[in-house]
Amino acid sequence: MEEPVIEFHLNDRSGTSPYQQLVQQVRHALRLGLLKEGDRLPTVKEVARQVAVNPNTVLKAYRELEHEGLVAARPGVGTFVTRTLADASLAAHGPLQKDLRRWLAKARLAGLDEESIEALFMTTFRTAAGEDIA
Numbered sequence: 001m002e003e004p005v006i007e008f009h010l011n012d013r014s015g016t017s018p019y020q021q022l023v024q025q026v027r028h029a030l031r032l033g034l035l036k037e038g039d040r041l042p043t044v045k046e047v048a049r050q051v052a053v054n055p056n057t058v059l060k061a062y063r064e065l066e067h068e069g070l071v072a073a074r075p076g077v078g079t080f081v082t083r084t085l086a087d088a089s090l091a092a093h094g095p096l097q098k099d100l101r102r103w104l105a106k107a108r109l110a111g112l113d114e115e116s117i118e119a120l121f122m123t124t125f126r127t128a129a130g131e132d133i134a
Contacts, residue, residue, distance in 0.1 A: 005029075005039045010051045013115075018053050022061035030070060030085040032093065041071060041079040 006029050010018050029035040041047075044062065048055040062079050065071045073079045107117045 006035060006041065008042070008047055008051050010053070018051070019057045019061040019064070022047070022051075022058060023064050026061075026065055026070065027085060030081065030083075033084065033086040033090050035081050035084070037081050037084055039081045041081070043078060 006026065008022055008025055010021050014021060016024070026035065026041070035041075041062070042050070044055050044058045047053075047058040062071065062073065066073060066079075070081065070083060070085075071079050072082045104117065107120070112120065
């Protein structure tokens with residue numbers, strides 16, 4: 001049996017439901033090229049045990065991903081990625097990630113904790129997105 005290529009993590013303070021967090025994590029992994037067509041997702045039991053949620057929560061997430069055409073369940077074998085969300089911008093990720101790591105290091109040096117960093121980033125992101133629309 002091939003080793004799953006994604007590890008899930010849940011954030012109780014995110015305000016996002018556990019099943020939706022699982023869906024987002026798969027979408028992010030598909031967008032970043034971390035998951036590719038043919039990769040097997042962990043079993044429902046593995047994920048439920050790993051993140052301590054009811055198996056029905058994981059099943060709901062996998063069903064939504066299947067409904068979106070991103071994965072397909074093969075009974076008795078597993079759930080497999082059927083398409084990716086990565087695009088031509090993937091090549092730009094490396095340099096941008098390096099810049100972002102530098103920014104994160106500066107934020108930590110300035111004394112910001114994880115929650116403050118996230119709040120600052122999301123506020124700036126939303127403000128910038130709003131300016132792009134106007």
